[in-house]
Amino acid sequence: MTDTTARALALLNLLQTHRHWPGAELATRLGVTERTVRRDVDRLRELGYRVESTPGAAGGYRLEAGSAVPPLLLNDDEAVTMAIGLRVAATQQLVGGPDVTLTALAKLEQVLPSALRQRVNALAASVQAPRIGDAPVVSPEVLGEIALATRDTERLRLRYVDGEGQESVRRVEPHALAPAGRKWFLLCWDLDRDDWRTFRVDRIVSVEHTRVLFSRHEITEQEIEERVLVAASWSPQNVTAAAVMELPLAEVQERFGPWWEGATPVGDDRTHWPVGGSDWREAMYGLLWIPEGVEYTVALSEPHRSELREAVGRLLRALDAAAPDELE
Known part of the structure; x- marks a missing residue:
């Protein structure tokens, strides 16, 4: 392989790993001049790769994407x-079913060296894919476009x-894609709400690239996990309740983390916080998260209010009673 060919392949590998590269940075990484980069780009274009160039200081x-799929460069770990x-993916709820992924897999494994095929077989034997059942269907095209924008820090529309079936247009800065339960979620910074939001990917109808880059907001891996968990935990509530806590909204946000969402201020010193669940027990579990020492009132309709009162009464009597002999 000539130096020119090797350099062109190295350039192609860089172009495949990021959506946009400044010419000066490519030249630095390849150890050549920007003029040489332009010549190598022309060689790639002759081979069928559509490389777009933009002039100017930020160019x-x-x-x-082209009319046909050109060869991809993958290192061993990527393959x-x-x-x-x-x-x-062949076992998951993706549009097109398992046939598409199986044909793609066959093409990839056909060209894998023997050692890599053995690695694939060994890993596949130890990976237990989750059973999806009635999980919502996710478009691989939408999932792929969001993944690219997340990688490249590109704003999306x-x-x-x-x-509830209401459609809206959201301008977002995508930060993370995460599966949770049987669904995929997108954690992003919502530009119109000026706050974090988590969207179910199966409810995203279309993705429009803006080609506008953004700087990532500070967020930890733990915060990402918590926000995705909050979104995955939501479900239609058979029992709805609400607590009005003797805490200002800002303090609720600080103490509850992402679980504060849905809370609204009641004056300067109190906060309305909706809770609920499939039955009164789940509503009670939510109320138990109210910090120690914080007074609150609860709105809970009948018969759930009476059921909760009876259960709490029995619990208090059990705690006041002497412990059974076998536990002493």
């Missing part, structure tokens, strides 16, 4: 990871349908 290069992912 650079990006790899565009193995892709093969494992395709095997798992989404058409989203909420749980």
Whole structure:
């Protein structure tokens, strides 16, 4: 392989790993001049790769989709990871069913060296894919476009349908894609709400790229997990209740973390916080998270209010009674 060919392949590998590269940065990474980068870009174009260039100080290069799929460059770890992912995807709720992923897997494994195929087989044997059952169907196209924008810190415009069937357009900065339970979730910074929001990917109707880049907001991995968990925990409530706590909203936000969502201020010193669940027991569990020493009132309709009162009464009597002999 000549130096020119090797350099062109290295350039292609860089273009495939990021949506946009400034020309000066590509030249630095490849150890050549920007003029040489331009020549190598022309060579890639002759081979069928659509490389778009933009002039100016903020200009650079990006790899565009073409009329046909050109060859991809994958290192060993990427190839193995892709093969494992395709095997798992064949069992999941993606549009097109398992046939599409199986044909893609067959094409990839056909060109894998023997050693890599053995790694794939060994890993696949130890990976237990979750059973999806009646999970909502996710479009792999939507999932892929969001993943690219998340990687490249590109703002998106989404058409989203909420749980009540209302459609809206959301301008977001995508930060993380995460599966939870039987669903996929997008954690993003909502530009119109100026706050974090979590969207179910199966409810995203379309994705529009803006080509506007953003700087990531500070958020920890733990915060991401908590916000996705909050979103995954939500379900239609058979029993709805509400607590009015003797805490200002700002303090509720600080103490509850992402679980404060839905709370609203009641004056300067109190906060209304909705809770609920499939029955009164889940509503009670939510109320138990109110911090120690904080007084509150509860709105809970009958017969759930009487059921909760009876259960709490029995619990108090049990705690006041002497412990059974076998536990002493």
